[in-house]
Amino acid sequence: xxxxxxxxxxxxxxxxxxxxxxxxxLVGGIIVWIVHLIVASWRLDDVVQASVGISLxxxxxxxxxxxxxxxxxxxxxxxxRKRED
Amino acid sequence: xxxxxxxxxxxxxxxxxxxxYWAVAGLCVLILWGAIAYSVQFTQxxxxxGLHQPVGWGFYVTNFVxxxxxxxxxxxxxxxxxLSKAEWRRPITRMAEVITCMVIFIGAGQILIxxxxxxxxxxxxxxxxxxxxxxxxxxxxxxxxxxxxxxLYLPMIPDIAILRDRLGKRKLLYSVLALGWTGTEHQxxxxxxxxxxxxxxxxxxxxxxxxxxxxxxxxxxxxxxxxTIFGPYFVVGAIFSGIAGLIVTMxxxxxxYGLQYYLKPIHxxxxxxxxxxxxxxxxxxxxxxxxxxxxxxxxxxxKVFWAKFTGPFWPFFWSMVLCNFVIPLLCLTSLKQHTVGxxxxxxxxxxxxxxxxxxxxxxxxxxxxxxxxxxxxxxPTWVEWGETAGSLGLFALFYLLFTKFFPIISIWEIRExxxxxxxxxxxxxxxxxxxxxxxxx
Numbered sequence: 417x418x419x420x421x422x423x424x425x426x427x428x429x430x431x432x433x434x435x436x437x438x439x440x441x442l443v444g445g446i447i448v449w450i451v452h453l454i455v456a457s458w459r460l461d462d463v464v465q466a467s468v469g470i471s472l473x474x475x476x477x478x479x480x481x482x483x484x485x486x487x488x489x490x491x492x493x494x495x496x497r498k499r500e501d
Numbered sequence: 502x503x504x505x506x507x508x509x510x511x512x513x514x515x516x517x518x519x520x521x522y523w524a525v526a527g528l529c530v531l532i533l534w535g536a537i538a539y540s541v542q543f544t545q546x547x548x549x550x551g552l553h554q555p556v557g558w559g560f561y562v563t564n565f566v567x568x569x570x571x572x573x574x575x576x577x578x579x580x581x582x583x584l585s586k587a588e589w590r591r592p593i594t595r596m597a598e599v600i601t602c603m604v605i606f607i608g609a610g611q612i613l614i615x616x617x618x619x620x621x622x623x624x625x626x627x628x629x630x631x632x633x634x635x636x637x638x639x640x641x642x643x644x645x646x647x648x649x650x651x652x653l654y655l656p657m658i659p660d661i662a663i664l665r666d667r668l669g670k671r672k673l674l675y676s677v678l679a680l681g682w683t684g685t686e687h688q689x690x691x692x693x694x695x696x697x698x699x700x701x702x703x704x705x706x707x708x709x710x711x712x713x714x715x716x717x718x719x720x721x722x723x724x725x726x727x728x729t730i731f732g733p734y735f736v737v738g739a740i741f742s743g744i745a746g747l748i749v750t751m752x753x754x755x756x757x758y759g760l761q762y763y764l765k766p767i768h769x770x771x772x773x774x775x776x777x778x779x780x781x782x783x784x785x786x787x788x789x790x791x792x793x794x795x796x797x798x799x800x801x802x803x804k805v806f807w808a809k810f811t812g813p814f815w816p817f818f819w820s821m822v823l824c825n826f827v828i829p830l831l832c833l834t835s836l837k838q839h840t841v842g843x844x845x846x847x848x849x850x851x852x853x854x855x856x857x858x859x860x861x862x863x864x865x866x867x868x869x870x871x872x873x874x875x876x877x878x879x880x881p882t883w884v885e886w887g888e889t890a891g892s893l894g895l896f897a898l899f900y901l902l903f904t905k906f907f908p909i910i911s912i913w914e915i916r917e918x919x920x921x922x923x924x925x926x927x928x929x930x931x932x933x934x935x936x937x938x939x940x941x942x
Contacts, residue, residue, distance in 0.1 A: 422672070423676050428677055428681075432677050432680060435678070443647060446647070453630075453631060453636075456627075462630060462632075463631075466630075470631050481647050481702075484651060484698055484699060485651060487694075488658075493681045495691075
């Protein structure tokens with residue numbers, strides 16, 4: 417099997433940050449969308465309680481996801497690597 | 502500790518045989534059929550389908566509920582087995598988690614197809630109202646998808662590091678995704694903690710998803726939909742079909758990739774027993790649901806009831822009972838011999854039966870509406886058949902391609918099982934039993 421040349425460590429680290437950023441954009445985008453729906457219902461005076469009630473459950477869940485992903489990224493890719501160095 | 506058999510797990514990633522290309526070609530034919538059907542529907546409108554007034558939901562919504570149900574195969578089953586420390590889970594969890602992630606995309610896509618005009622989806626994003634259960638669905642499915650992707654990715658990190666170190670190709674991809682994993686104690690601690698958090702989180706999210714899917718029906722006052730047990734009924738059905746889907750996938754890849762060393766008859770026996778329990782539970786819920794409706798004898802409800810039992814939908818209803826209850830009961834009560842064959846037959850039967858169950862829930866109620874609309878029977882056209890075939894093909898193709906990039910059985914979890922589980926299980930068993938010191942007290 418033909419082996420590829422070694423990859424640049426700098427490029428790998430940059431792409432890992434891009435990867436983390438992508439995850440944050442995805443989850444952050446969903447949170448922004450939920451907030452937008454609350455604002456829309458507020459503006460139209462359209463049963464704001466329903467939007468706020470559901471958001472109170474949904475938004476923390478997405479924040480926890482972001483937290484877990486960041487925790488792993490920091491613990492494995494950043495802190496884990498430093499310890500290894 | 503490296504196992505010589507690990508090469509079997511890496512072989513599909515290193516090279517592709519003729520079978521792979523034939524499978525891809527076959528699936529592409531299905532996808533092409535689906536694409537042609539969709540392009541016809543897109544240009545000519547939903548009039549080319551069998552959907553009409555009063556039956557506005559047919560195959561697409563049935564497929565949506567069915568696929569979202571199948572998605573429970575993965576994350577939920579994997580999380581329950583992981584949290585309950587079921588050691589036999591190790592070769593199963595990855596396959597299950599991948600099913601979830603792939604099938605959620607396909608399930609959610611059915612709604613886009615059903616819209617006829619997919620650009621209208623933007624209205625949900627811009628002007629959605631949280632009073633509508635449809636929007637609860639969108640939110641809970643987003644949460645489930647995000648959780649499932651995270652829950653799939655985290656346990657893959659050590660395996661991706663193995664691929665990075667052992668394979669001579671896709672170095673950049675594996676290096677990025679492995680996050681610099683070297684297997685230090687600190688990294689293991691972080692990863693195990695994160696997996697445990699996700700396993701706990703994923704269970705209520707998975708249950709909420711199918712409850713919310715059921716709310717789309719039960720929050721209306723339509724006959725045979727307005728039911729308080731629809732939430733748990735849907736969840737039971739989802740887990741039921743999910744396990745069946747998982748078993749079929751396991752057997753296909755066991756055969757195709759020669760994984761008999763990892764997926765043994767004992768795994769199928771345990772899953773078969775789970776399937777039997779779910780079949781009984783499903784029957785209990787179905788019985789309770791229909792008995793309550795029958796005893797109430799509300800005229801509009803009874804029209805739908807008899808349409809299912811003896812009317813135009815009887816072949817689907819009784820086939821559902823046969824596939825979901827009679828056949829699994831016959832196949833799964835004794836699994837001492839021909840375990841894999843019996844479990845496969847029962848699972849295929851359940852997949853068909855559960856699709857029929859979703860169909861039987863969606864269509865008859867709309868055919869006999871409470872409001873004074875004319876009654877109508879739904880007959881799908883080639884467009885709906887094509888899009889259903891295309892969706893199945895797309896799911897299978899995504900899954901197949903995944904197996905060409907990542908190991909379908911978790912290598913590090915098998916290693917971990919070999920290295921530490923025997924001792925850990927022994928210690929756990931000892932901790933369950935009364936100790937001598939306690940006996941003296």
